[in-house]
Amino acid sequence: MMKRRDFIKQTAVFVTGAALSSSALVMLDPKELLAQRPELRWGFLVDTHKCVGCGFCVKACKIENDIPIEANVTRTWVERYVLKKNGEVLADSPKAALNGFTSELIDQNASGLKEVDADEIAQAFFVPKLCNQCETPACVQVCPVGATYQTADGIVLIDRKWCIGCGYCVMGCPYGVRFFHPVEHVADKCNFCYHRISQGGNTACAQACPFGARKIGNLRDPNDPVAKTVLRDRVGVLRDEYGTKPQVFYLGLSKEVH
Amino acid sequence: MKNHIWRPLYVVAAIVVLILVFRIFYVPEDFGIQERGYTFGFHRLGNEQEWKEFPAKYRDSSYCQDCHYDVTEVFTVSQHAMIQCESCHGAAFDHPENPEKLPIDRSRELCLRCHSQLYTPSSGRSNIPGINPSEHNVGIECSACHNPHNPSLEEM
Amino acid sequence: MVEQIAAMVVHGEAWTVKDLFVLPNEYVYWSIQIVMYPYMTGLVAGAFVLSSLYHVFGVEKLKQIARFALVFSFALLPVAMLPLLLHLTQPLRGIHVLMTPHFTSAISAFGIVFMTYACIVAAEIWFVYRTFIVASVVRLSAKDNRTVYQRLLLQIYRVISLGAMDVSKEAVESDHKAVKFLAGLGIPVACFLHGYAGFIFGSVKANALWMTPLMPVIFIFSAVVSGIALCIVSYYVFMEIRKRAAKGGWNFFLPETIGHDRAEFSYEELNSMQDHEVKMTSKYLLIFMTLALTLEVLDMIFRGYTAVKSWDALRQVIYVHDFTQIFIMQGLLGNVIPFILLLLPRITVRRAVSASLLVLLGVFMMRWNVVIGGQAFSLTFNGFMHYSLPIIPNSIETFKEGLMGALLVVISPFVIFYFLNMVFPAFMEDKSATH
Numbered sequence: 001m002m003k004r005r006d007f008i009k010q011t012a013v014f015v016t017g018a019a020l021s022s023s024a025l026v027m028l029d030p031k032e033l034l035a036q037r038p039e040l041r042w043g044f045l046v047d048t049h050k051c052v053g054c055g056f057c058v059k060a061c062k063i064e065n066d067i068p069i070e071a072n073v074t075r076t077w078v079e080r081y082v083l084k085k086n087g088e089v090l091a092d093s094p095k096a097a098l099n100g101f102t103s104e105l106i107d108q109n110a111s112g113l114k115e116v117d118a119d120e121i122a123q124a125f126f127v128p129k130l131c132n133q134c135e136t137p138a139c140v141q142v143c144p145v146g147a148t149y150q151t152a153d154g155i156v157l158i159d160r161k162w163c164i165g166c167g168y169c170v171m172g173c174p175y176g177v178r179f180f181h182p183v184e185h186v187a188d189k190c191n192f193c194y195h196r197i198s199q200g201g202n203t204a205c206a207q208a209c210p211f212g213a214r215k216i217g218n219l220r221d222p223n224d225p226v227a228k229t230v231l232r233d234r235v236g237v238l239r240d241e242y243g244t245k246p247q248v249f250y251l252g253l254s255k256e257v258h
Numbered sequence: 259m260k261n262h263i264w265r266p267l268y269v270v271a272a273i274v275v276l277i278l279v280f281r282i283f284y285v286p287e288d289f290g291i292q293e294r295g296y297t298f299g300f301h302r303l304g305n306e307q308e309w310k311e312f313p314a315k316y317r318d319s320s321y322c323q324d325c326h327y328d329v330t331e332v333f334t335v336s337q338h339a340m341i342q343c344e345s346c347h348g349a350a351f352d353h354p355e356n357p358e359k360l361p362i363d364r365s366r367e368l369c370l371r372c373h374s375q376l377y378t379p380s381s382g383r384s385n386i387p388g389i390n391p392s393e394h395n396v397g398i399e400c401s402a403c404h405n406p407h408n409p410s411l412e413e414m
Numbered sequence: 415m416v417e418q419i420a421a422m423v424v425h426g427e428a429w430t431v432k433d434l435f436v437l438p439n440e441y442v443y444w445s446i447q448i449v450m451y452p453y454m455t456g457l458v459a460g461a462f463v464l465s466s467l468y469h470v471f472g473v474e475k476l477k478q479i480a481r482f483a484l485v486f487s488f489a490l491l492p493v494a495m496l497p498l499l500l501h502l503t504q505p506l507r508g509i510h511v512l513m514t515p516h517f518t519s520a521i522s523a524f525g526i527v528f529m530t531y532a533c534i535v536a537a538e539i540w541f542v543y544r545t546f547i548v549a550s551v552v553r554l555s556a557k558d559n560r561t562v563y564q565r566l567l568l569q570i571y572r573v574i575s576l577g578a579m580d581v582s583k584e585a586v587e588s589d590h591k592a593v594k595f596l597a598g599l600g601i602p603v604a605c606f607l608h609g610y611a612g613f614i615f616g617s618v619k620a621n622a623l624w625m626t627p628l629m630p631v632i633f634i635f636s637a638v639v640s641g642i643a644l645c646i647v648s649y650y651v652f653m654e655i656r657k658r659a660a661k662g663g664w665n666f667f668l669p670e671t672i673g674h675d676r677a678e679f680s681y682e683e684l685n686s687m688q689d690h691e692v693k694m695t696s697k698y699l700l701i702f703m704t705l706a707l708t709l710e711v712l713d714m715i716f717r718g719y720t721a722v723k724s725w726d727a728l729r730q731v732i733y734v735h736d737f738t739q740i741f742i743m744q745g746l747l748g749n750v751i752p753f754i755l756l757l758l759p760r761i762t763v764r765r766a767v768s769a770s771l772l773v774l775l776g777v778f779m780m781r782w783n784v785v786i787g788g789q790a791f792s793l794t795f796n797g798f799m800h801y802s803l804p805i806i807p808n809s810i811e812t813f814k815e816g817l818m819g820a821l822l823v824v825i826s827p828f829v830i831f832y833f834l835n836m837v838f839p840a841f842m843e844d845k846s847a848t849h
Contacts, residue, residue: 052383054371056345063349064315071424077438080378091796096438100371102391109797110433124378129437138619140298144521145510149301152293159305164510165503167425167443168521174620176437176793180425185503195312204316210340210372211382242619258794262544262578263588266537269576273533277512285513297518 040153041247042192043219045226045235046128048252050213053078053126055100060208062098064193066183073179074098075190076130076205081256082106082116083123089256090114101126127257128214130205131156131177131190132238132246139169139178139189148187154247155194160186174242192216219247315349318342322350329407336408346406366391369400425503428812429802436797442789445815446803447501449785450823452611452633453640453778454494457827459604460641461487462535467698469538469597475694478687478841482652483645484542485840488535489831495528497823500814520614527610531603538596540574541589543838547575570837608637615784622724622795623731623788628713635706640777642699643770646692648828650767653688656841657681689763696766700756703773707749710780727795735790735798740783748776 061076062069077096083089094107105113137156140148147163150156163186170178170187181188193203197216201207206214217226229235229251236253237246250257288303322343323330333339344350346368348360375388395403403414426441461483467473468480499505512525540547554560554568578585612633615624660681679687717728732740752769786801804816813819831840 049380050382052372052381052386053376053378056342056371060316060345060349065312068422071422072427073424073439089796091435091794093435093438099367101376102367102370102374104376108434109436110431110800118377121377121379123380124376125381126378126383137298142519142521142618143516144519144524145507146289146300146302146514146516147510149292150294150298151306152299157301157305157309159302161305162302162507162510162514163504164507166498166501166521167503168519168614170439170443171618171789172620174793176440179439179441180443180503182422182424185423185425191309193314194309196314198310201314202318207316207318208342208345210342210345212340213382262576262580262585263592265576265578266533266540270533270537273529281513284509289514296516300514300516 039220041219042133042154042197043217043226043230044130044133044192044248045215045217045229046248046250047213047215048125048127048250048254048257050211051078051126051128051209052211052213053080053097053101054210055097056208056210057128057205057214058096058098060204061190064196064204067188068182069098071182072096073182073188075177075188076128079127079129079257080106081123081125081127081254082121083254083256084116084120085122086120090116091256097126123254125252125254127250127253128205129175129177129238130248131192132175132244132248133192135245135247136243138242138244139173142168142172144168151194153198155191156189157191157194158187158189160184163187174239174244175246315351316342316344317350318344322347325354333407336410338406338409364399364401366398366400369404369406373400423809423811425811428809429804429815431800431802432792432797433800434792434797435794436792436799437794440792440799442786442799442801444501444785444789445801446817446820447497447815447823449778449781450497450820451494451501452608452615452637452785453781454490454497454823454827455608455611456633456637456640456777456781457644458487458490458494458531458641459608459634459637460639460643461490461645462600462604462641463638464642464645464695464698466597466601469593470601476691476698479645479649479691479695481542482649482840483641484535484539485834485838486645486648486827486831487641488539489834490827491532491535492830493823493827496826497819498524500819500823520610520617523610527603527607531600531607534596534600534603538593538600539838540576541592541596544575544578544589545581545586546839547571548579548581551575551579567837574837605634609634615788620793621788622722622791623728624784626713628709629784632706632709632713635702635709636777636780638702639699639706640774642695642702643773643777646695646699646770647767647774648831649695650688650692650763650770652841653684657684657688660684692763692766693761696756696761696769699766699770699773700753703749703753703756707753724795727791731787731790731798735800736783736787739779740787744776744779744783747772748779749773752776 055078058074058076058078059069061067062074065075067073067075072095074096077093078101079091079093079097080101081089081091090106090108092107094101094103103113104118105115108114133150133154133156135154137150140150140156143149144166145162145164147159148156148169149159160181165180165186167180167187170180173189178187178189180186193201193205196203203214203216206216215226217224219227219230221227222231226249230249233251235249235251237249238253239258240246286302286304289301290303292299292301292303319330319342326343330343333343346363348363350360351357353360370391372383372386373388374391376383378384400406405414424441426443426445429445430441432440464476465480465483465487468476499508502508511522512529515522515525517523551568551571554564554571557564560568609630612630615621615633616626616629618624656679660679714732717725752772755765755769755772758765789799789801791798804812807813807816807818834840
């Protein structure tokens with residue numbers, strides 16, 4: 001954390017200077033300017049307290065990124081956790097929460113739908129998942145042909161014209177965010193809506209979220225709301241034991257979630 | 259004929275040269291090691307631009323406001339103000355040119371995404387008014403009684 | 415949105431059954447072809463090591479089977495690549511592995527190691543058969559009325575002789591030296607080829623079952639075991655065919671007779687040859703089996719003893735979901751029974767061959783349990799995935815990654831061997847030893 005703080009401080013000076021001088025010269029959208037700066041590291045913040053499991057994010061993501069809506073693969077999804085008073089943990093994500101959570105029954109796949117009495121529930125909450133755009137992505141390391149890679153601003157992309165479809169990256173990802181695109185037949189995953197954010201826009205999922213449970217931001221910008229939260233609040237990441245340094249930060253993470 | 263021992267090696271060398279020559283023509287020029295080094299940044303540079311040019315489908319509510327200000331005026335002060343127009347009306351694409359008309363989702367399932375009552379303490383869901391969909395006016399579209407643009411129960 | 419309806423296939427959905435909490439994108443992505451891939455490379459490596467036992471270490475007793483093992487190893491080579499190609503969702507781009515190799519990936523070495531190995535085996539065969547090639551060119555050119563088949567064969571020999579027609583004593587002597595060198599060089603390369611196949615799995619940190627540094631070593635030993643076992647079985651089968659053919663005079667089954675007018679062996683000669691070679695080879699099989707078994711048991715004990723976070727899910731897979739595959743098919747049928755069969759005194763050819771067949775099953779099940787077993791549990795450790803092998807294909811995908819695709823891979827080396835045997839007679843008795 002110390003390292004990051006120092007870095008942000010240092011860049012803050014540079015950034016304000018650069019932003020001031022260039023914005024004086026040309027009329028540019030400051031968001032667009034930000035997107036072009038090298039001092040840019042995209043990060044994401046998920047507030048699990050705010051998520052209500054409506055699944056608008058999943059639907060928006062699928063449409064925005066041309067992932068066939070009915071296909072059982074997705075770039076983002078929402079999980080429901082039901083923690084019972086007796087310590088038992090149940091979790092599900094029916095249809096990746098494309099249509100939200102509308103039933104109390106918990107989808108246990110081949111084991112059917114499980115009914116849990118409200119009296120037995122200690123906690124129940126929702127956790128959105130997406131690609132962590134790791135600092136040291138395991139999926140990129142294992143690509144045999146250089147078809148998946150990380151951009152300077154930290155986004156992991158897949159070259160659809162170069163991917164051979166071996167599936168090694170799919171197996172290498174500890175978070176299960178990768179899949180084979182049902183139409184393109186190459187590996188696919190969330191890229192923080194790179195086409196939108198690099199033009200100063202918001203990700204489709206964050207925009208669709210009515211409750212602000214999802215936010216994209218620049219971790220190198222000290223005034224960025226996401227960077228501020230990551231710096232000042234107690235945030236967690238998923239499965240840090242794999243050493244991938246995930247850049248999707250969670251508020252209200254529980255030990256049952258990984 | 260002394261050096262017949264080396265002949266297989268010449269064949270191998272020829273194969274290697276052939277592959278290397280083929281490689282020159284086959285691999286795109288912009289393929290190489292970029293900012294993130296060989297481990298994480300070995301790729302075809304042009305692909306970054308290809309992704310940036312990926313067509314967007316969703317605009318946002320301010321885009322709708324330009325023409326539909328009569329609706330958005332009421333909507334932005336209602337309890338549903340935080341919901342994007344496109345969440346119910348569908349992604350705008352290049353509307354009004356293409357498509358001319360957007361398909362509106364009026365299904366019960368759409369409202370149930372938030373308003374189906376679930377017992378979820380420790381989640382924001384518990385703050386949203388909810389109904390039991392199998393008991394609450396089964397078979398009737400929600401908008402028959404509730405105005406999605408101004409859902410306040412007093413206004414019903 | 416509308417145009418997306420065309421040709422939509424969620425890769426893996428056809429054969430994956432999910433249970434409990436499994437992430438939406440999780441499927442058994444690596445299926446039967448990835449089981450076949452290490453199995454086939456294992457057979458290549460094993461067959462080569464067997465032939466090297468004779469060429470490098472001068473194990474005179476393995477002379478007959480060594481030559482067969484070498485040619486058979488070459489026939490298996492292209493087939494080791496086939497499962498990978500069938501597995502890729504973009505098979506036409508397979509060449510990218512050679513074009514832009516990303517060496518931080520274990521798979522990227524495949525193209526280069528595979529080709530190096532192929533060159534070594536091809537060169538070794540060339541040196542082993544060089545005097546024969548020259549003799550064939552001379553003999554076939556001298557003939558007045560050549561059949562179509564013989565004309566074709568002559569052309570092939572002329573090309574592959576690479577113009578080296580010198581068969582003087584010194585030249586032949588240097589051939590032998592080259593064979594010894596290549597066979598020696600081939601052993602580490604064969605081990606590397608297969609060890610890194612193990613590394614492909616062992617280095618996936620996201621997978622609790624695969625991630626162990628023992629994986630490459632286990633893979634090498636089980637490779638040698640399966641390679642030797644396959645050589646025993648196929649040597650036995652081909653010799654049986656030759657015996658029948660020798661008895662009944664069916665020259666169709668003896669390609670070397672058609673092409674090279676060689677004197678046939680009598681039924682009795684063949685019988686004693688087969689008896690000797692199979693028994694000898696089975697001794698080596700036993701040695702390598704002991705090593706392979708020790709490592710596998712060590713791995714299992716270690717996992718149970720250290721019992722890290724993933725162990726709950728792994729235990730569930732090992733002792734409940736995959737019990738039959740692991741303990742009955744791999745353990746009992748594939749390891750214990752053949753081990754006893756080989757250990758019992760006064761071994762017979764039938765017993766050695768039956769044991770080898772069981773060993774082949776055992777190693778196959780080991781690959782299956784690693785590849786499929788490694789995907790039998792969810793990343794959440796709270797759910798499981800069951801793989802149901804597509805038997806009758808109803809799409810290209812279920813053909814490629816189903817029983818039919820696997821059978822295609824199994825049959826191919828025998829078809830290739832049949833034709834390769836016409837050019838390089840694998841059962842030829844050569845007076846001038848080549849080690």
